[in-house]
Amino acid sequence: MRSPCCDKQGTNRGAWSKEEDQKLIDYVRVHGEGCWRALPKAAGLLRCGKSCRLRWINYLRPDVKRGNFQEDEADLIVKLHALLGNRWSLIAGRLPGRTDNEVKNYWNSHLRKKLTGMGIDPDNHRVGRKVPLHQSRSSNSGTPSSDGTRNYKNMSFWNLNSKVGDNRVRCAGSGSLEENSSGLPDLNLDLTICIPSSVVEKNTANPTLLLFR
DNA sequence: AATTTTCCCAACCGCCAGGGG
DNA sequence: GCCCCTGGCGGTTGGGAAAAT
Incomplete structure (x- = not known):
């Protein structure tokens, strides 16, 4: 049995707050993408690394185009x-x-x-x-x-x-x-x-x- | 107006591949 | 070659919003 990607205890789940988004944005701007496992702790986020990666890629990345599909x-x-x-x-x-x-x-x-x-x-x-x-x-x-x-x-x-x-x-x-x-x-x-x-x-x-x- | 149903999408979960030791 | 770790992927789910009753 594979261990989970992170300790689920003590991590936030569900929708991201604006504060969490800002912390993630600030961190990635300074340090860049990568090392997602270590990122939450370094960025002061109570999230699993996978969740941070997903949030960044799907929502926070500056080049993400939002809105209806043409x-x-x-x-x-x-x-x-x-x-x-x-x-x-x-x-x-x-x-x-x-x-x-x-x-x-x-x-x-x-x-x-x-x-x-x-x-x-x-x-x-x-x-x-x-x-x-x-x-x-x-x-x-x-x-x-x-x-x-x-x-x-x-x-x-x-x-x-x-x-x-x-x-x-x-x-x-x-x-x-x-x-x-x-x-x-x-x-x-x-x-x-x-x-x-x-x-x-x-x-x-x-x-x-x-x-x- | 209140309640129920349906729809949509952000987020999570589990699996896999690749790299490093 | 084996094991572990990490990143990445596709499937699924939960909750809020919108529509229907």
Whole structure:
């Protein structure tokens, strides 16, 4: 049994107060990010290091973009999710100022419903049929290695070059996912934003394009 | 206006990978 | 090669806000 990341006794939990936020901001400004385990004590916070890291990354970091998602951001998330699955950190990495938590929440609360309402299975991005997720967690979250463990680090070959606002999101690799064991065809996604809606309308035979009407 | 239900999101939890000793 | 520690990730939850009754 692994020991907890910190001593839960005597640590604050739940929502952060303004004072706590300020202490964390002040500390990181002076000392920079890192060494999260030691940070709470050094910064005078009664928080676990993990909690500090999360608070900083998801909320306090100066480059965090807050507010509603733009339409092109939502489109990009859907496209990247079709390609990468629940790889929120990778998806967020293509959305400047957005965090994985934010993307994940937005997906679960908005985009999932939106797709479902359009008759698209949000798990596999296909129209009108539910494909068994025999791979469980790994089925939509990365490329499982042969031993069943996640193998994210090997994903660099995707070499995605997205640029929100540049109308350009392209997978530099083959752009397709290999056929899986269920015999389903490749998604073959070309991640190009802002396809003229008139063009998309004519391509309803392509399920992936349905997403972006 | 009061109560209940639903929705959203910040925060937590557990697991995993990588690095160092 | 093994163990421990830390950072990072994705799934889940709890509580407040908003909407519905």
